[in-house]
Amino acid sequence: MATDAHGAAQGAQQAGGMPQLDFSTWPNQIFWLLVALVLIHQLLTRVALPRIGAVLAERKGTITNNLAAAEELKQKAKEAEAAYIQALADARAESAKIVAQAKADIQADLDIATATADAEISARAAESERRIAEIRASALESVTEVAKDTAKELVAALGGKVDARSVTAAVNARLKG
Amino acid sequence: MAETGGLQIHPMDQFIVKPLFNDGAVHWYTPTNVTLWLLLAVLAIGALMVLGTRRRAIVPTRSQSVAELIYGFIHDMVEDVAGHEGVKYFPYVLTLFLFILFANVLGLIPMSFTTTSHVAVTVVLALAVFLGVTLLGFARKGVGFLGMFWVSSAPLALRPVLALIEIISYFVRPVSHSIRLAGNLMAGHAVLKVFAGFASVALVSPVAIGAMTAIYALELLVAVIQAYVFTILTCVYLKDAVGDAHH
Numbered sequence: 162m163a164t165d166a167h168g169a170a171q172g173a174q175q176a177g178g179m180p181q182l183d184f185s186t187w188p189n190q191i192f193w194l195l196v197a198l199v200l201i202h203q204l205l206t207r208v209a210l211p212r213i214g215a216v217l218a219e220r221k222g223t224i225t226n227n228l229a230a231a232e233e234l235k236q237k238a239k240e241a242e243a244a245y246i247q248a249l250a251d252a253r254a255e256s257a258k259i260v261a262q263a264k265a266d267i268q269a270d271l272d273i274a275t276a277t278a279d280a281e282i283s284a285r286a287a288e289s290e291r292r293i294a295e296i297r298a299s300a301l302e303s304v305t306e307v308a309k310d311t312a313k314e315l316v317a318a319l320g321g322k323v324d325a326r327s328v329t330a331a332v333n334a335r336l337k338g
Numbered sequence: 339m340a341e342t343g344g345l346q347i348h349p350m351d352q353f354i355v356k357p358l359f360n361d362g363a364v365h366w367y368t369p370t371n372v373t374l375w376l377l378l379a380v381l382a383i384g385a386l387m388v389l390g391t392r393r394r395a396i397v398p399t400r401s402q403s404v405a406e407l408i409y410g411f412i413h414d415m416v417e418d419v420a421g422h423e424g425v426k427y428f429p430y431v432l433t434l435f436l437f438i439l440f441a442n443v444l445g446l447i448p449m450s451f452t453t454t455s456h457v458a459v460t461v462v463l464a465l466a467v468f469l470g471v472t473l474l475g476f477a478r479k480g481v482g483f484l485g486m487f488w489v490s491s492a493p494l495a496l497r498p499v500l501a502l503i504e505i506i507s508y509f510v511r512p513v514s515h516s517i518r519l520a521g522n523l524m525a526g527h528a529v530l531k532v533f534a535g536f537a538s539v540a541l542v543s544p545v546a547i548g549a550m551t552a553i554y555a556l557e558l559l560v561a562v563i564q565a566y567v568f569t570i571l572t573c574v575y576l577k578d579a580v581g582d583a584h585h
Contacts (some may be wrong), residue, residue, distance in 0.1 A: 181457045186355040188366035190458040197376035202433045209387035213409045
């Protein structure tokens with residue numbers, strides 16, 4: 162409370178009432194102010210400012226270094242990615258080549274097999290044709306034989322004299338006709 | 339002094355300078371309440387700026403962070419306002435700022451003594467800035483320092499008039515510089531005491547205490563802003579002495 166402090170310093174106070182304008186206290190205030198300012202200045206320039214400045218510089222350096230390292234790592238990651246993409250593309254090309262090679266090999270094998278099969282088929286077909294012709298020929302021969310024998314038997318049965326040569330000639334003529 | 343019936347309010351008593359240890363006269367060397375609160379300000383500044391930063395951590399602690407914040411704030415202010423050349427005088431500007439800030443804020447502790455509410459203190463600060471800037475200006479620029487009074491961009495006929503006005507305003511600087519700070523602090527603290535006096539009357543005490551709370555908050559703002567204003571004006575004056583003409 163304001164009234165508490167009133168008694169003690171009453172003697173020093175002016176009638177005017179503004180302690181700020183009591184010039185008798187000015188030397189005291191100015192002296193101690195200068196002491197305080199010099200102390201603050203010494204504290205700052207000798208200890209605080211170099212310390213804070215160093216800390217700030219160190220932090221800036223650390224941040225700059227870390228940023229540079231991060232940039233470098235980013236660059237490395239990019240390079241790795243590029244290498245990966247390159248490897249992927251190479252692998253794709255390689256596999257495409259292998260596929261093409263395999264396809265060509267298979268095609269060649271297939272061609273050979275096809276050709277072999279074709280040859281075999283045509284050989285078999287020829288064989289079959291030959292046998293069919295054989296069978297046909299033998300059948301024709303049999304027919305001639307049967308016709309001659311039948312004609313002979315018929316002639317003999319009808320009481321004629323069998324002349325083998327003329328029967329054969331007659332059957333042949335008939336068969337041709 | 340206000341007097342309301344039996345109520346005695348002495349809002350100016352808080353500013354009385356009195357010896358710490360006896361009731362004798364105040365000599366220039368006598369330890370007084372001024373001495374106590376000035377040294378408390380020094381200790382508080384030391385606690386923040388020296389003890390608070392003792393770990394030198396890359397990732398700062400809270401107190402170190404505040405110290406770095408103040409350092410960066412004032413450093414940027416000096417560099418932005420006074421220019422690159424002004425950075426040499428950064429320690430002096432920071433001394434002023436920290437002293438005024440801590441004196442103002444410590445003065446807001448109840449029953450404390452506000453050193454910066456005394457004209458004696460602020461006049462010394464303002465004169466130090468004024469004389470420092472003037473001497474520095476002449477030392478760096480010689481007679482050319484007077485060129486700032488000669489407004490070469492104005493019409494020739496107006497220049498003498500403008501020079502007169504400039505010179506007057508130059509010499510008014512320390513007055514406004516010091517009275518602004520002391521006046522703000524003194525007025526705020528006196529108003530607080532007046533309301534504190536009214537608070538002892540039961541009828542109006544809720545209002546008075548509410549008003550004290552509000553004014554206290556305002557005074558906290560004023561304490562910081564006046565420290566900032568004093569410092570930035572110091573930088574503006576410093577620019578006249580060290581800055582380039584074309585900035």
